[in-house]
Amino acid sequence: MTMAPGVLREAAVDVDAITENVRHLRALTGSEIIAVVKAAGYGHGAHRAAVAALRGGATRIGVSDIDEALALRRAGITAPLFAWLHAPGASFAEAVREEIELGISDIDQLLRAAEAAHGEQSAAVHLKIETGLSRNGIAPADWRTVFSEAARLERIGRLRVVGLFSHLSNTSEADDRAALARFEEGVVLAASVGLTPPLRHIAATNAAIALPEARLGCVRIGIGLYGISPFGDRSSADLGLRPAMTLRGAVAAVRRVPAGTGVSYGYDYRTERETMLALIPLGYADGVPRQASGRGPVSINGRRFRVAGRIAMDQFVVDVGDHPVAVGDEAVLFGDPTLGVPSARDWADAADTIDYEIVTRVGARVPRREVRA
Template sequence: MTGFREAVIDLDAVTANIRSLRQVIGTPHLVAVVKADGYGHGAVPVARAALAGGADWLGTADIPEALALRAAGIDAPLLCWLHPHGADFAAAIRAGIDLGVSSAAQLDEIADAAGSGVAQVHLKLDTGLSRNGIAEAEWEPVFQRARDLELSGVLRVRGIFSHLSNTSAADDRAALAVFTRGLALARRAGLSPDLVHLAATAAAIDLPETRFNTVRIGIGMYGLSPFDDRSSADLGLRPVMTLRGRIAAVRRVPAGRGVSYSYTYRTTDESTLALVPLGYADGVPRQASGSGQVSIAGNRFRVAGRVAMDQFVVDVGDAEVAVGDDVILFGDPEAGVPSASEWATAAGTINYDIVTRVGARVTRRYSA
C-alpha cells in the first residue's frame, strides 16, 4: 500500500463479472455502464476490463464522459443519454458516439448538429419513471419525425430504450407493457432499431422478459448486488473495490473518555483508540458514525463516534494495533471484511452511493 488512503480496483473482477452476467443473461448485446467515472472505480480502466469480459457497448450519462473514453483511445460502440441545454452534440457525432434522445426538441437539435455526418440515436421512452424520456403523448409525432430525418439521411435510429423503477416485479412488468406498446408504434412508423434495451442489472437478472436483445449493466459489473435479499456471492459476482487506510495514531485512554465531535461515544472501559485518516471528504459517510465497521488484522471494529471530514476513530479495546497497520473499510465479504452493502445499511443508503462517493483524495490502485 503506497498511501494512507487507497481504493484497490480489481480489474480481473470486472472482467469476470461481465463474463458471468453474459452467461446468465444471454443477450446478443451488453452495455457496460461506466458513468460517474466508472461508479468511482475509474472509467477508462474499467471500460477496458468490461470489453475484455465480453461487453460490446459502453454507456455514460453525458457527452464529456463519453469523449474522455474516446480521448483515451477506446473506440468501442458508445452511448450517452443525459444532455443539458447546449450540449455539444456535434462533437459527439464526430467522435462516433450514439446519443440518447428524450424529446422532440432534442431530436431536432441533434439533427441540426449532424452537419455532413449521420447522427446515431437511441430514442428514450418514458415508461413511468417520470424523469427524462419522451412522454407517451409525444411518441407518435416523434417517431414520425425521426423517420423523416432518417429518410433525409441526417440520422439513424439505432436504438429504442427506457429504464425501470425496480419498485416491484409488478411495477416493472407494467412499465414493460408500456415500453412494448411504444416499440410497436415505433416500428409501425417505419423505425427498425438494432438495439432494444430496457433492463439494467436487477431486471436483467430477475425478469428475463425485459431483456430484449440488449441490457445495460452497471452495479453488477462492479460486483455489487442490486437486491436486498441476495449478496454479490449469491449472484456469482465479486466486489471490485476495496477501500483501505492505515492507522495514523494510537492512544490508550481511560474509561469515560469522549471520542470525536459532540462526544456521541464514550469509552466504557480503559481502551485503545486507533485513528484512521479517511473521512466524509473521502466518501466515508458521516451517517454511518457509530455504526460502520472496519477490519484490522482480520478483526472487526465499529467506528467510535462521529466521522469527521478527514478522519474517524475506532475503539479496538485491548487489541494490539500500531501506527501503519492496514484498515479495510470495505471489500469482498468472502474475504471476511465488511462489504459496501454493510456500509450502505449503516448509513441508510445503497451500495451504489458508497462506491461512487469515494473522493478524489483516495488513490486508485489497479490490480489485474
C-alpha cells in the first residue's frame, strides 16, 4: 500500500479493515450493530464506511443529523438510517419521506415527527432517555408524558417507536451502571404505557466491549468501526481491531543545512549540527494539529522522526539527520502501528487530545484513497 507517483498527500482508507472490525465486534458482543458514520465517517468517508460496515453485518447506519442521513440515502444506502441531533424547529417531512429514523429528545420533536407522517407512512422514531450525560434526551420528569403521547400516536398510526436509547459517559463502571439502571427504569415505564419497541441501545464502542450488561442486543459502534481503541490502556491490537486510516505525504523537498539553522516560524527549533531537513506537505489546514509542533511523530523509510519546529498551514519540517531521505519518499504520520508506523494515538498524545479527533479532523483537501487489504 504505497502512494502513487504525483500524489502530494492522501489518507488511505482500508475498507476491509472496517468490514473486519464490524465482524469482530458482532462476534464479541453477540449484538446487532448500528454502525456510526457521522462526521464523514470520522474522517474516513461516510458512504464508504457505511458500505463496508454493512458488508460486515451491521444492520443500521447511525449519523448525527438529517442532512448526513439524506446524503447517504441519495448515495444509494438502502439500509435503515438513524439520525438524532436536530435543528430547533426543523421540518422532519423529507426525513420521514426518505424513511430516516429520528432520535427524539423532547415532546416538541415527537409532535413534529408525527406531523411529518403522511398517508400510510408513519414516522419511525427512537426515543432518547436522559440518564445522566446532561446533553439531549427526554428528562425523567417528562418520561411519562412523552411515552404516553408516543404510545397514543403509535396507536393511531402516526408513529412507529423503533427503539429506546441513551448514551453513557464512560466515566467509570459505577457511573455507567447507574446510568444503565436509570435507563431500565425508563424502559419499564415505557412498557407500562404500551411502548415495547424492538430495539434498546445505550452502549457505544467502550461499553459494548467493557460492559456486557449494557449491550441489550443492540450496540452503536463508532470509533471501533475504524479500528481505534476507546481505552487509554488497551491498544487496537489488544482489542482485535485494525486501524483503517493511514495519513501520509510525499517528501516535497530536502536540504542540507549547517548547525544553528532555524526551522519554520518563530525558530522554535534550531539544528544542533549539520543535518538534513525534509519538508512534508501536510499542515493544520489538513487537520495536522498545530499543538503537536515539535512532538508529532513521522515515519520515513522505516525510521521514526518527529516534527521539527512549528507545524504550518500546509507543511512541516522533519530533521532526518544523516539518514537517507529523498524527494518523493513516503512520510507516514499515522496508520496501523503493528506495521511499524505511528498511530493516531501517538499524535493525540503529542497534541494533548484524543485519537477520535485526530482521524476526524483530517481536512477535506486530503484525498481519501480507498484500499483493500
